[in-house]
Amino acid sequence: MFETLILILDATLRVSTPLILAALAGLFSERSGIVDIGLEGKMLAGAFAAAAAAAVFGSAWIGLLFAIAASVSLALIHGFACITHRGDHIVSGVAINTIVAGLTITLGLDWFDQGGQTPSLTGDARFTPIVFPLADQLADVPVIGLIYSELLSGHNILVYLAFAMVPLTYWVVFKTRFGLRLRAVGENPHAVDTAGISVALIRYRAVIICGVLCGIAGAYLSTAHNAGFLKDMSAGKGYMALAALIFGKWRPVPVLFACLLFGFLDAVAVRLQGVSLPGIGEVPVQAIEVLPYVLTVLLLAGFIGKAVGPKAIGKPYVKERA
Amino acid sequence: MTPRTHPYSIELKGISKRFGTVQANKNIDLQVPAGTIHGIIGENGAGKSTLMSIIYGFYEADAGSISIDGQLVSIRNSQDAIKVGIGMVHQHFMLVENFSVLENVILGAEGGAVLKQGMDAARQELKRLEQEYSLDIDVDAIVEDLPVGLQQRVEILKALYRGAKILILDEPTGVLTPQEADHLFRILKSLKDQGVTVILITHKLREILASTDNVSVMRQGEMVAHRETVNTDKEELAELMVGKKVRLKVDKNEAEPQQTLLSARELSYFDSQGVERLKKVSFDLKAGEILGIAGVSGNGQSELLNVLSGITPMASGEIQFAGQTITANAPKNAAQMRDLKMAHVPEDRHKMGLVTGFEAYEAAVLGYHDSEAYNGKVLMKRKAMLDECNERMAAWDVRPPNPHLKTANFSGGNQQKIVIAREVEQNPEVLLIGQPTRGVDIGAIENIHEQIVKLRDAGKAILLVSVELDEIMALSDRIIVMFDGAVVGEVAASEADERTLGLMMANAWNEGRGVQV
Numbered sequence: 001m002f003e004t005l006i007l008i009l010d011a012t013l014r015v016s017t018p019l020i021l022a023a024l025a026g027l028f029s030e031r032s033g034i035v036d037i038g039l040e041g042k043m044l045a046g047a048f049a050a051a052a053a054a055a056v057f058g059s060a061w062i063g064l065l066f067a068i069a070a071s072v073s074l075a076l077i078h079g080f081a082c083i084t085h086r087g088d089h090i091v092s093g094v095a096i097n098t099i100v101a102g103l104t105i106t107l108g109l110d111w112f113d114q115g116g117q118t119p120s121l122t123g124d125a126r127f128t129p130i131v132f133p134l135a136d137q138l139a140d141v142p143v144i145g146l147i148y149s150e151l152l153s154g155h156n157i158l159v160y161l162a163f164a165m166v167p168l169t170y171w172v173v174f175k176t177r178f179g180l181r182l183r184a185v186g187e188n189p190h191a192v193d194t195a196g197i198s199v200a201l202i203r204y205r206a207v208i209i210c211g212v213l214c215g216i217a218g219a220y221l222s223t224a225h226n227a228g229f230l231k232d233m234s235a236g237k238g239y240m241a242l243a244a245l246i247f248g249k250w251r252p253v254p255v256l257f258a259c260l261l262f263g264f265l266d267a268v269a270v271r272l273q274g275v276s277l278p279g280i281g282e283v284p285v286q287a288i289e290v291l292p293y294v295l296t297v298l299l300l301a302g303f304i305g306k307a308v309g310p311k312a313i314g315k316p317y318v319k320e321r322a
Numbered sequence: 323m324t325p326r327t328h329p330y331s332i333e334l335k336g337i338s339k340r341f342g343t344v345q346a347n348k349n350i351d352l353q354v355p356a357g358t359i360h361g362i363i364g365e366n367g368a369g370k371s372t373l374m375s376i377i378y379g380f381y382e383a384d385a386g387s388i389s390i391d392g393q394l395v396s397i398r399n400s401q402d403a404i405k406v407g408i409g410m411v412h413q414h415f416m417l418v419e420n421f422s423v424l425e426n427v428i429l430g431a432e433g434g435a436v437l438k439q440g441m442d443a444a445r446q447e448l449k450r451l452e453q454e455y456s457l458d459i460d461v462d463a464i465v466e467d468l469p470v471g472l473q474q475r476v477e478i479l480k481a482l483y484r485g486a487k488i489l490i491l492d493e494p495t496g497v498l499t500p501q502e503a504d505h506l507f508r509i510l511k512s513l514k515d516q517g518v519t520v521i522l523i524t525h526k527l528r529e530i531l532a533s534t535d536n537v538s539v540m541r542q543g544e545m546v547a548h549r550e551t552v553n554t555d556k557e558e559l560a561e562l563m564v565g566k567k568v569r570l571k572v573d574k575n576e577a578e579p580q581q582t583l584l585s586a587r588e589l590s591y592f593d594s595q596g597v598e599r600l601k602k603v604s605f606d607l608k609a610g611e612i613l614g615i616a617g618v619s620g621n622g623q624s625e626l627l628n629v630l631s632g633i634t635p636m637a638s639g640e641i642q643f644a645g646q647t648i649t650a651n652a653p654k655n656a657a658q659m660r661d662l663k664m665a666h667v668p669e670d671r672h673k674m675g676l677v678t679g680f681e682a683y684e685a686a687v688l689g690y691h692d693s694e695a696y697n698g699k700v701l702m703k704r705k706a707m708l709d710e711c712n713e714r715m716a717a718w719d720v721r722p723p724n725p726h727l728k729t730a731n732f733s734g735g736n737q738q739k740i741v742i743a744r745e746v747e748q749n750p751e752v753l754l755i756g757q758p759t760r761g762v763d764i765g766a767i768e769n770i771h772e773q774i775v776k777l778r779d780a781g782k783a784i785l786l787v788s789v790e791l792d793e794i795m796a797l798s799d800r801i802i803v804m805f806d807g808a809v810v811g812e813v814a815a816s817e818a819d820e821r822t823l824g825l826m827m828a829n830a831w832n833e834g835r836g837v838q839v
């Protein structure tokens with residue numbers, strides 16, 4: 001039983017990683033006032049770019065760079081539409097998602113001729129697990145051994161990076177000058193402007209950070225969690241990250257726990273596949289997979305109160321004086 | 323000139339600014355002596371705000387020059403303005419509401435990439451500033467929890483922290499109680515004593531006379547006069563602002579209140595957030611009187627108007643009107659209230675009083691558009707509507723008298739006349755009127771006030787809501803004061819003075835705080 005739990009938690013960490021990265025990406029963007037429904041698209045583009053580059057160059061790290069580049073370019077397009085041209089954030093985000101969904105398959109077909117997939121990645125073209133010192137030797141120590149060797153050790157670098165990003169994000173958002181301006185610009189851009197700071201510049205920096213994190217999340221999907229790009233492999237994780245962001249009320253640590261909760265449900269869903277529960281029978285996987293979404297709606301509606309986002313979110317900044 | 327090196331803290335020469343076809347500023351010259359409080363007065367749209375926006379770097383002037391302390395400067399953005407020592411307190415505060423005072427103050431002047439050091443240093447500096455000017459602010463308080471008077475001081479603190487030597491305040495007293503305004507002027511006085519130059523933009527003559535050393539008057543984008551404050555008076559300034567003689571007093575006889583036309587009992591209302599916006603409000607409104615409702619904006623006056631006029635349903639309570647009893651269970655909507663001869667001039671004419679895309683003659687029948695006078699069997703009687711609109715425009719002196727002009731293109735005063743004429747000409751028994759002269763030129767204010775008094779003298783009842791205390795005192799026969807959704811006091815107009823009303827508006831009357839001042 002204990003071992004099962006550890007294994008589920010272990011899976012939770014791996015499943016949560018892209019959620020955490022994407023949700024933190026969204027946190028930067030939305031804290032600056034830019035709604036980002038395009039997390040999904042940026043992640044998918046990152047996944048494709050990473051897998052494609054890793055397949056060609058044989059290096060996961062080069063794949064990661066390409067993923068970040070692809071995702072940041074999309075973020076800049078979103079920024080150009082929303083910040084420079086004051087377009088509608090949702091429309092721009094949806095457009096990015098749609099384009100990426102089609103473009104990745106089209107390019108994949110053209111470049112690799114494998115039905116839209118990229119070639120399977122092996123060796124250095126993937127991020128491999130990092131085994132902590134003495135993990136194997138300690139594996140048999142009761143309780144602690146299993147936690148150390150199974151739960152903590154043996155993940156790839158991006159998992160650790162995702163978790164390290166949480167305190168880092170907290171520090172940046174709440175303890176630095178950039179963070180202060182970021183929060184201010186999402187609440188009242190006029191205050192920022194009159195303080196002599198460029199609203200557009202802060203927002204562009206925020207969407208670029210968002211792009212970088214989405215790119216890493218994408219690379220994780222195709223070059224760490226899986227061994228290649230599959231059609232639509234982001235599978236709604238961007239939207240789930242957005243839900244976690246709202247659920248966590250745009251704060252890094254609660255967002256982390258929201259992602260872990262969603263990841264946990266996902267891990268349980270996998271575990272329950274084909275298992276017959278006493279009294280219920282076999283639970284359809286879909287019923288479990290829908291849980292994160294149902295949970296978000298229920299919790300937001302009933303239990304945790306209103307999620308009030310940054311006040312100026314989604315509103316284009318127009319400099320005007322009466 | 324005098325041997326002093328910089329006689330003028332700020333000097334403008336030939337500033338012009340055009341927006342499309344509108345010449346907002348025309349060849350403006352202005353000299354503000356160092357260490358004085360300088361008033362700039364003018365009607366809405368006279369170009370005061372545009373001029374200040376140019377000084378603060380929001381707009382670039384098409385022509386002209388700005389000198390600070392005798393040095394020619396170029397101000398292309400707010401950063402430049404801050405650098406040369408200009409600070410601005412905007413009419414709508416530029417504060418991040420969920421930030422602390424400290425965070426708001428250091429925003430843009432953080433003193434390093436990591437906040438810690440800068441914050442500690444700022445805390446020290448703020449303590450000093452705060453004591454020096456007795457601003458009385460807790461730097462760790464969250465701004466949205468502070469009353470507006472204190473929020474305004476945060477704005478002042480922001481400017482001072484950045485080392486402002488010239489402080490511009492744009493309509494600073496619009497949201498303040500008289501006591502808060504007095505405190506503000508004491509602060510400005512102490513700033514002046516420390517050598518800060520203060521520029522005060524306002525349309526309130528009384529403030530100019532009470533607090534400034536010099537005053538400049540703007541009209542239609544031009545600077546029309548400069549005066550030493552001691553050598554001028556209300557009448558002269560008003561005349562300069564408007565360009566013609568104006569009467570500032572409302573002529574009215576003693577009221578002769580008769581039977582009660584409307585009585586409200588324990589009206590309550592909760593907003594969508596569940597906050598109680600009206601707390602058991604009761605009053606009687608009699609024929610032949612003007613009942614003024616005073617209060618700082620946002621203390622339930624708007625909600626009261628909406629409930630009385632049938633726009634929003636009450637939560638509990640009772641209204642007796644025209645032989646009907648209206649309760650939460652037996653509500654009447656706005657159209658039904660109109661049928662009972664209750665007219666309503668809403669506070670916000672753009673949002674509720676007019677459809678700004680409509681032509682004047684269409685806007686002039688809104689709310690009464692189902693009336694037989696305007697309707698044939700199938701189509702509306704366009705000719706009848708136009709004729710009536712023409713008549714009213716003549717009678718109410720609406721300019722331009724063009725029934726086909728879109729209402730958006732009339733000035734504020736003329737828009738308001740269209741709305742008031744529409745309501746008054748229906749010969750109502752009760753008129754609810756909110757902020758009748760907000761954004762209306764002095765010349766038109768006179769006219770609107772006369773019409774309200776005329777309606778009263780015809781034996782109608784008028785409920786007047788206004789945040790302008792002067793207006794409440796000038797028009798009302800009886801005044802009730804609202805604070806936080808409740809009626810906190812009532813006085814006869816003859817016994818009302820600004821200090822008493824002000825204390826009631828701040829609810830300090832009950833708390834005993836400041837009463838002995």
